[in-house]
Amino acid sequence: MRDLLREELPLALPVLLLLALVPFVATESYIRHLFIIAMVYAIVASNWDLSLGYGGIFNFAHLSFFGVGAYTSAILSKTLEITPWLSVPASAFTAMAAAALVCLPVLRLQGIYIILVTFAFAQLVLQLILSQSDITGGSRGMVLLPPLEIGDINFARDGKFGYYFVALGLLAVSTLTMRWLVRSAFGRGVIAMRDDPDYAAARGLSVARQRLMTMILSAAFTGVAGGFYATYLRVASTKVFEFGILSLVLSMLLVGGINTVYGPIVAAFALTFLTEFMVDLGPWRFLIIAALMVLVLLVYPGGLWSIFTSLAPKRKSRRR
Amino acid sequence: MAAVLEVEGVTGGYGRIPVLHGVSLQLDAGERIGLFGPNGHGKTTLLRTISGLLRPWQGDIRFEGQSIASRRPNRIVDLGIVHVMQGSTMFRDMSVAENLRLGAYSARARPDAAANLERVLQIFPRLRERSAQHARTLSGGERQMLAIGVGLMAAPRLLMLDEPTLGLAPRLKDELAEAVGAIAATGIPLLLVEQDVQFLLDLTSRLLMIEHGAVIAEFTAEAALDQAHIAEMYFGKRAN
Amino acid sequence: MDILSSVLLSGVVLGSLYALMATGLALVWTTLGIFNFAHGIFIALGAYVAWQFGTEEGFGLGATIGIVAAVSLLAALGCLIERTLVRPFLGHRNLVLAVVITTLAALIFLENSALLVWGPRFKQLPPLVDGTLAIGGLDIAAHEVLIVLLSPALLLALWAFLRLTYMGAALRAVSQNQDAALMVGIPVPVLFALAFGISAALAAIAGVLLGSIRFITPAMGNEPLVKALIVAIFGGLGSISGTIGGAYVIGMLEAVCVYFIGLYWTPAALFLCMILVLLVRPQGLFGRVD
Numbered sequence: 001m002r003d004l005l006r007e008e009l010p011l012a013l014p015v016l017l018l019l020a021l022v023p024f025v026a027t028e029s030y031i032r033h034l035f036i037i038a039m040v041y042a043i044v045a046s047n048w049d050l051s052l053g054y055g056g057i058f059n060f061a062h063l064s065f066f067g068v069g070a071y072t073s074a075i076l077s078k079t080l081e082i083t084p085w086l087s088v089p090a091s092a093f094t095a096m097a098a099a100a101l102v103c104l105p106v107l108r109l110q111g112i113y114i115i116l117v118t119f120a121f122a123q124l125v126l127q128l129i130l131s132q133s134d135i136t137g138g139s140r141g142m143v144l145l146p147p148l149e150i151g152d153i154n155f156a157r158d159g160k161f162g163y164y165f166v167a168l169g170l171l172a173v174s175t176l177t178m179r180w181l182v183r184s185a186f187g188r189g190v191i192a193m194r195d196d197p198d199y200a201a202a203r204g205l206s207v208a209r210q211r212l213m214t215m216i217l218s219a220a221f222t223g224v225a226g227g228f229y230a231t232y233l234r235v236a237s238t239k240v241f242e243f244g245i246l247s248l249v250l251s252m253l254l255v256g257g258i259n260t261v262y263g264p265i266v267a268a269f270a271l272t273f274l275t276e277f278m279v280d281l282g283p284w285r286f287l288i289i290a291a292l293m294v295l296v297l298l299v300y301p302g303g304l305w306s307i308f309t310s311l312a313p314k315r316k317s318r319r320r
Numbered sequence: 321m322a323a324v325l326e327v328e329g330v331t332g333g334y335g336r337i338p339v340l341h342g343v344s345l346q347l348d349a350g351e352r353i354g355l356f357g358p359n360g361h362g363k364t365t366l367l368r369t370i371s372g373l374l375r376p377w378q379g380d381i382r383f384e385g386q387s388i389a390s391r392r393p394n395r396i397v398d399l400g401i402v403h404v405m406q407g408s409t410m411f412r413d414m415s416v417a418e419n420l421r422l423g424a425y426s427a428r429a430r431p432d433a434a435a436n437l438e439r440v441l442q443i444f445p446r447l448r449e450r451s452a453q454h455a456r457t458l459s460g461g462e463r464q465m466l467a468i469g470v471g472l473m474a475a476p477r478l479l480m481l482d483e484p485t486l487g488l489a490p491r492l493k494d495e496l497a498e499a500v501g502a503i504a505a506t507g508i509p510l511l512l513v514e515q516d517v518q519f520l521l522d523l524t525s526r527l528l529m530i531e532h533g534a535v536i537a538e539f540t541a542e543a544a545l546d547q548a549h550i551a552e553m554y555f556g557k558r559a560n
Numbered sequence: 561m562d563i564l565s566s567v568l569l570s571g572v573v574l575g576s577l578y579a580l581m582a583t584g585l586a587l588v589w590t591t592l593g594i595f596n597f598a599h600g601i602f603i604a605l606g607a608y609v610a611w612q613f614g615t616e617e618g619f620g621l622g623a624t625i626g627i628v629a630a631v632s633l634l635a636a637l638g639c640l641i642e643r644t645l646v647r648p649f650l651g652h653r654n655l656v657l658a659v660v661i662t663t664l665a666a667l668i669f670l671e672n673s674a675l676l677v678w679g680p681r682f683k684q685l686p687p688l689v690d691g692t693l694a695i696g697g698l699d700i701a702a703h704e705v706l707i708v709l710l711s712p713a714l715l716l717a718l719w720a721f722l723r724l725t726y727m728g729a730a731l732r733a734v735s736q737n738q739d740a741a742l743m744v745g746i747p748v749p750v751l752f753a754l755a756f757g758i759s760a761a762l763a764a765i766a767g768v769l770l771g772s773i774r775f776i777t778p779a780m781g782n783e784p785l786v787k788a789l790i791v792a793i794f795g796g797l798g799s800i801s802g803t804i805g806g807a808y809v810i811g812m813l814e815a816v817c818v819y820f821i822g823l824y825w826t827p828a829a830l831f832l833c834m835i836l837v838l839l840v841r842p843q844g845l846f847g848r849v850d
Contacts, residue, residue: 058656105835108842112595112656116793117838123786124831131824243782247664254661258654283672290669294662298648301658373742397745405743411736414729422733425726426745467740474744 004180016172023164032160036232038272039167043174043225045252045264047218053258054182055214056194058111061102061118063249064125065095065219067240069226071129074142074236079135084148088227095223098125099215106215107208126241141237145230156234163232170228171265174221178261181217190214248275251293257303267304322384324349324478324509325370325401330379330389331533332369339365341533342379347478352510354520357530363513364406366530367480370511371403372396383478398426400477406513407486408467412456416447419455419466423473432475440469443499461492465499472503479503480511485519497522565698567819568812573704575811576711579804580766581788582795583715584759586803589792590735591755594646594659598666599763599788600781601674602638606630606764607771607780608674611683623688630764638760639753641666646756647749674778682775685768707769714765715804718758722800731755787814790834796843 023032044066051059069091076087102121106114129136136142147156148166155162181187193200193210201207230236239245248271256267271289278285300306325347333339339362347353355363368374370381372393381389388396410419420440424433441448444465450458455466464484471479484500485493497519504510504523514520520527529537581603588596607630612618614626621629645662652658687703695705722728733741734751742748767781774780787810795806813833817826 052657105838109838110842112589112797113793113838113842115595115656115660116789117835120786120790120793120831120834124828127824127828127831131828243664243667247661247668250661250664254657258657283675286668286672287676290665290672293665294645297658297662301649301652371743373739392747393742394745394747397743403743405739408740409737410740411733413736414732418729422726422729422746423744425730429745430726470740470744 004176004183008179012175016168019168020165023161027159029159032164034272034276035269036160036163036167038269039171040225040229040232041249041252041272042265042268043171044222045249045256045268046175046178046261047220047222047225048249048253049258049261049264050178050181050190050218051214052253053260054187054194055190055211055218057106057211057214058115059102059106059118059215059218060115060246061098061121061125062218062222063240063246064102064122065098065222066226066229067122067125067129067238068098069095069223070230070236070240071136071142071226072223073227074145074230075135077146077231078142078144081146084146084227084231088148088231089224091223091227092220093223095219095226096216098223099219100212103212103215107211122241122246126238129238129241136236139238141235141239142230143235145234145236147234148231166228167232170221170224174225175261175265177221182261186213251289255293255296255304257300257305260303260305260309262308263303263305270304322349323347323382324351324384325511326380326382327366327370328380328382330366330369330376330381332374332376332378333365333533334374338377339533340369340376343530343534344379345528345535347509347511350507350509351526352504352512352524354524354527355511355513355530356515356517356520356527357536359515361531362533363530364482365533367403367482367511367513370396370480371401373403394426397474398428400428400475401480402471402474402476402478403480404467404471404482404484406482407464409463410455410466410470413454415452415454416458416466417451419470420447420473423470424475426474429473429475433473436473436475440472443472443502444469461488461496464488464496468496468499468503476508478509478511480513482513483515484512485514485516493519562698563819565696567815569698569700569704569708570818571812571815572708572808573811574814575808576707577766577770577784578787578791578811579715579807580711580762580769581784582791582803582807583718583800584762585788585792586795586797586800587755588759589797590800591731592642592646592650592752594656595663596641596756596759597660597663597785598641598670599663599759600785601667601670601778602634602760602763603767603770603781603784604674604776604778605637605670606634606767607685607776608678608683608767609633609764610768610771611685611776612678615685617683623686626685627765627768630768631761634764635757635761638756638758641760642753642756647752671778678776678778682777683771684775685771687772688768703772710765710769714762718762719800727751727754787830790830793834794837796841 022035026032044062048062051057051062072091072094073084073087076082076090077084102118105117109117130138147154148162149155150162153162189200189205190210193205193207197207226240252267252271253264255271256265257263275285275289278288281288296304323346327343327345329342329344331338331340331342343362343366345353357363365374369376372388372391376389380387383399383401388399411422420437421433424430424436429436446462447465447469450462455463458466468481468484481500485496488496500523510524512520512524525540527539528535581599585596585599588594610626610630613621613629614623645666646659649655649658649662689702689706691702692699693702693705722732730741730746731751731754733746734748738748770780770784791806791810792803794810795802795804810830814826814830817829821829
C-alpha cells in the first residue's frame with residue numbers, strides 16, 4: 001500500500017484535485033451531469049478490468065451486476081423507504097451475490113463458453129426483472145426514487161453539486177482499491193493464474209477460488225455505482241441491460257487499455273463526452289463511434305493508455 | 321548442377337524474437353541434406369521460414385532461381401515445396417483417406433492424386449489398413465506416416481521433413497527410415513531435420529550443423545566422417 | 561391433440577430458423593475460433609435487402625430477385641467484415657476479445673446505418689407462399705411449411721458441400737489444423753472469408769423467412785441471436801451437426817415453455833436449462849470431449 005501511494009499518488013492526486021475543482025468552474029449543471037455519468041462509467045469499466053483483463057475471465061455479466069445494484073438501491077429506498085445513504089452501499093452486497101451466483105457454472109468452463117454463459121446470465125437477470133413487475137415495475141421500471149439528502153440540502157436540487165462529489169469520492173475509493181488489489185499478492189496470483197494456469201495451480205493456487213474472488217471483488221464497486229446511478233437519475237430501468245451500454249462500456253475498457261485500471265477511466269471520460277457532443281448527429285454519431293472503436297484497436301492494440309505508458313520513462317519492472 | 325533451393329543470409333524469428341541469424345545454404349537437384357544441431361537453435365524455424373509460415377526479415381530464399389521470400393504458404397506449396405511438420409496430427413477428425421485426399425489440394429498435385437495415392441499406400445501399407453479410421457485414433461508412428469503420406473500427395477519437388485522419428489520406438493524408427501529411404505530413392509530432393517545423426521548419415525549426402533540460428537559446420541558423406549566424430553563435435557560443443 | 565400439434569409445429573418452425581442462424585455462428589466459430597456478435601444484424605439486413613429489391617414499395621423486382629440480392633449482398637458483406645474487422649486482429653494477443661468488440665462495433669454501425677437508410681417505420685415482407693395447407697387435419701400456413709422444409713434442405717446442402725467437395729473439406733481442414741492446412745496448400749485466408757460469407761448468407765435467408773412473420777426492424781435479429789447463442793452452447797460449439805440438433809431441441813423446448821409457463825418465463829427457463837446442461841456437460845449437449 002505504501003509503495004502504491006508513493007508511486008502513483010504524485011500523478012493521481014493532481015488529477016483528483018483537478019476533478020474536484022470542476023464543479024466550481026463549470027457552474028452549468030449539464031456539464032456536471034456529464035462528469036457524473038463519466039465517473040459512473042469509469043467505475044464500472046475499471047472494475048470490469050479486474051475480471052476481464054487481470055483475471056482473464058471473459059465475463060459478460062458485468063453490466064448485470066450494475067443493474068442488480070441499481071434495482072437493489074431502488075427497491076430498498078423506494079419500496080422499503082430506507083435512506084439512500086444506506087441503500088446505495090447495500091447494492092454492493094447484492095451485486096457480489098449475483099457475481100457469486102454466475103460463478104457457479106463459470107468455474108468449470110473455458111474461453112468462449114464463459115462469454116456465452118455470462119452473457120446468458122445477464123439476459124436471465126433481465127428476464128427476471130421484467131417478469132417480476134410487482135416488485136420491479138417490469139418494463140416500465142421504477143421512477144421517482146428518493147434522492148440523497150443532507151439535512152435540508154436535497155441533492156436533486158443543488159445543481160448536481162452534491163452528487164458530483166459523491167461520484168468523485170466513489171471513483172477515487174474504487175480506483176485506489178483496484179490499483180491496490182492488482183498490485184497485492186492476491187492480484188499477482190490472479191495474473192499468474194491467467195498467464196499460466198498450470199504453473200499457478202502447481203504453486204497451490206486454486207483456479208476456482210481465484211475466479212470466485214476476482215468476480216466478487218469486481219462486482220462490489222460496480223453494484224455501488226449501479227445504486228448511485230439509479231439514485232442520481234431517480235430511475236431504475238432495464239435500459240442498463242441493453243446491448244448499447246454493454247458495448248459502450250466494453251469499448252471504454254478495450255479502447256482505454258485492458259490491464260491498466262487507469263486506461264478505462266480515461267476512456268470513460270473521453271467516450272462519454274464524445275457521445276454527448278455528437279448528440280445532434282442522430283444515428284450518425286454511433287457510426288462515428290463504432291468506426292473510432294475499430295480504428296483505436298487497429299492502431300493501438302494495447303489501448304490508448306499504452307500511449308501514456310510508452311511515453312513515460314520506464315520504471316522498475318516491479319510494477320506490473 | 322542447378323540449385324533447387326538457395327537460402328541466402330536469412331534472418332527471422334517469431335514476433336520480435338530473432339531465431340535465425342543469417343542462414344545460408346544451397347541444395348542442388350537430386351540432393352539430400354540433413355540438418356542437425358541442438359534444440360531451439362533454429363532448425364524448425366528455418367523450415368517454417370522456407371515454407372512461408374514465417375516471413376524472413378532479411379535475406380532471400382530462391383526456389384529454382386525465383387525468389388519465394390515473400391510468397392504466401394499456399395503459393396509456395398503450389399511450386400512444389402512441401403513441409404511435413406514435426407509431430408503433426410494433421411486433420412484429426414477426418415479419416416486417413418480424407419487426409420490423404422486433402423494432401424493433393426494444390427492444383428498441380430490434383431491431376432496425379434490417384435497415382436500418388438497408390439504410391440503412398442505402397443510406401444506405407446499401414447495407412448491402407450487404417451484408411452477409414454479418424455486421424456486422431458492413430459498411434460504416434462502411424463500419425464507420422466500419415467503426415468509424410470499427406471506431404472507426398474502434394475507431389476513435392478522439394479520435401480522437407482521435420483524430425484520424422486521424434487519420440488518413436490526403435491523398431492518404428494527403422495520402419496520409417498526405410499520408408500524415407502524409399503522416398504529418397506525416387507530422386508525427390510530432401511531437406512531432413514533429425515537429432516539422430518546415424519539416421520541422417522544413412523539417408524543424406526551432406527550434413528549441416530545449425531547452432532545459434534546459423535550454419536556453423538558442414539560434413540559430407542564422401543569425407544567418410546564417422547558418426548563418432550560428429551557426435552563428439554556435437555556434444556563437445558554443447559557441453560561448453 | 562390439436563393443441564399439442566400446434567405446439568409441436570411452432571417448435572419445429574422456431575427450430576428451423578434457429579438452425580439456420582446457429583449453424584452460421586458455429587461455422588465461423590469452428591473455422592476462425594471467434595464469435596461474431598454482428599450475426600444478428602445480418603438477419604435484419606437480409607430482410608431489408610429482400611424488401612428493398614423485391615417489394616413494390618422498393619424496386620419491385622419480385623421476390624426471387626429480392627432473395628438473390630439479399631443472399632449475395634449479405635455474403636459479400638460477410639466477407640468484407642472478415643477482411644476489415646477480423647483479419648487485422650488474427651494473431652492479436654486478445655483475439656477473442658478484440659473481435660467481440662469489433663463485431664459489436666459492426667453491429668452498432670450497421671444497425672444505425674439501417675436506421676438511416678430505411679427509417680424507423682416498420683416494414684414487412686409478404687409471405688413467400690400464400691395460403692394454407694391441410695396436413696393431417698391441421699390447417700398450416702404454407703409459409704411455415706416452407707420454413708420447415710427449406711431450412712433442413714439448405715443445411716443438407718451445406719453438409720454435402722462440407723463433406724463432398726474439395727473446398728468443403730478444406731474448410732473443415734482449416735478448422736481442425738490451421739498449420740497443416742497451410743502446408744497442403746490451402747489458402748487459409750480465402751477460406752476464412754468463405755466461412756464468413758456462408759454464415760452471413762444463411763443469416764440473410766433466416767432474415768427473409770423471419771421478415772414475413774415479424775416486422776423488419778434494425779434490432780429484429782438481436783433476440784434470435786441470443787437464442788442462436790443458446791443453441792450453439794447447447795449443441796456444443798464445435799460441431800455443425802450438434803448445433804443443428806441443438807436448434808430443434810431449443811425450438812421445441814421454447815414452444816413447450818411458451819405454452820405451459822407463458823411468454824415471460826420462457827427465456828428464463830431456457831437459460832436455466834442451458835446452465836444446467838453446461839454444469840453437467842461443459843462440452844455441450846452433443847459436444848464431444850477431446
